[in-house]
Amino acid sequence: MRVNHASKVEEFEELRPLLFSIAYRILGGVGEAEDAVQETWLRYDGAATRPTSTKSFLSATVTRIAIDVLRSARVRREQYVGPWFPEPLLSDPYQDPARSAELADSVSMAALLLLERLSPLERAVFVLREVFGFGYDEVASAVGRSEAACRQLVVRARRHMEDARPRFTADRRERRELASRFLVALKDGDVDGLQDLLAADVRLVGDGGGKAPQLPRTLVGAGRTARLLASAFPAMARAGVTFESREVNGQPGVISRDRDGRVLNTLVLDVVDGRIMTVRCVLNPDKLRHVGPVADAWALSREVKRARRQPR
Structure with missing residues (x-):
C-alpha cells in the first residue's frame, strides 16, 4: 500500500x-x-x-x-x-x-x-x-x-x-548532592574536600584526541587527583572559565565554558558506593561541537598556565 x-x-x-x-x-x-x-x-x-x-x-x-x-x-x-x-x-x-x-x-x-x-x-x-x-x-x-x-x-x-558492569549509586538525589559538593570543592581548590569525595583508587582520564591539551597519562589515586584538580580549576576560573553543573550521559557532570560561553570540556563522574570512582574529561573539540560553540583550548591553556603562576 x-x-x-x-x-x-x-x-x-x-x-x-x-x-x-x-x-x-x-x-x-x-x-x-x-x-x-x-x-x-x-x-x-x-x-x-x-x-x-x-x-x-x-x-x-x-x-x-x-x-x-x-x-x-x-x-x-x-x-x-x-x-x-x-x-x-x-x-x-x-x-x-x-x-x-x-x-x-x-x-x-x-x-x-x-x-x-x-x-x-x-x-x-x-x-x-x-x-x-x-x-x-x-x-x-x-x-x-x-x-x-x-x-x-x-x-x-x-x-x-x-x-565489568558499573555499579552506579541508584539514588539520583544522592548523586546530585555529591556532584554539587564536588563542584564547590573544585571551584575553591579544596584539596581535602575533593579527596573526601573521591574513591581511594579514583581514575582521572582525559580524551583530547591530540586536538586539545590533555593529561599526559591517566591519573590514579585520590591524593594525586585531588591535587591536580584543586590546582587546575581555580586557575581556569581566574582565566574566566565558568563551570556548569549538568547531567551528562545520565551521570552527574560539569560543562566548562570560556568567558564567551564557548565549550571547553565536559566532565562526567562515575559514582559508586557514595564515592567518585572515575572522572572522565572530554576535551576533543570535534566531540563537543553539538554541545555549543567550542573554545580555543590551546589559547586558554596558555592563559591558565599564566594564571597558575600568579599569586591568589
Whole structure:
C-alpha cells in the first residue's frame, strides 16, 4: 500500500527519538547517530510501499546503517590519539517508563565503553534486545541472523557486559548532592574536600584526541587527583572559565565554558558506593561541537598556565 509523504514525515518524526537513541548506543557519537537517522529517513522516504510495521522497519534500517558505520569507524578508533570516549550526550530524546533503568544505565559513558569491547553485531543485538526490549524476531530481522544466533549473541554480549558492569549509586538525589559538593570543592581548590569525595583508587582520564591539551597519562589515586584538580580549576576560573553543573550521559557532570560561553570540556563522574570512582574529561573539540560553540583550548591553556603562576 502506498503512503503519502506527509504521513511518512509524521510517522518518522514520532519515531526519531527511538532511532537516534538506538544509533547513539551502537555508535557512541552524536553526529554519527544523527547522520544514521537522516540516512534512515532517506531510505524510508524512497520506499514505494508502507512496511507492515513502521517501527520495526525503521529500527532495523538504522541498526544496519549503524553497524556499517561502526565497522568502518573501528579502524579510526584504533588509530585514535590517547583514550577514546563517546561524545557527551546531555539528554536522551527517547523515554520509556517501562525501561527507564535499562535506558539510563546503557547511556552512561562507562556502559558505552563496555559496549566498545563487543563486535558490531554483538553490540547491535545487545542494544536492541537488552536495552530497548525488542523481540528476538525483530532483532533477527534487523541484523540478518536467525533468532537462535541472536540468542547466542545476546548471551555472549551479556556475559562481557556483566563482567565489568558499573555499579552506579541508584539514588539520583544522592548523586546530585555529591556532584554539587564536588563542584564547590573544585571551584575553591579544596584539596581535602575533593579527596573526601573521591574513591581511594579514583581514575582521572582525559580524551583530547591530540586536538586539545590533555593529561599526559591517566591519573590514579585520590591524593594525586585531588591535587591536580584543586590546582587546575581555580586557575581556569581566574582565566574566566565558568563551570556548569549538568547531567551528562545520565551521570552527574560539569560543562566548562570560556568567558564567551564557548565549550571547553565536559566532565562526567562515575559514582559508586557514595564515592567518585572515575572522572572522565572530554576535551576533543570535534566531540563537543553539538554541545555549543567550542573554545580555543590551546589559547586558554596558555592563559591558565599564566594564571597558575600568579599569586591568589
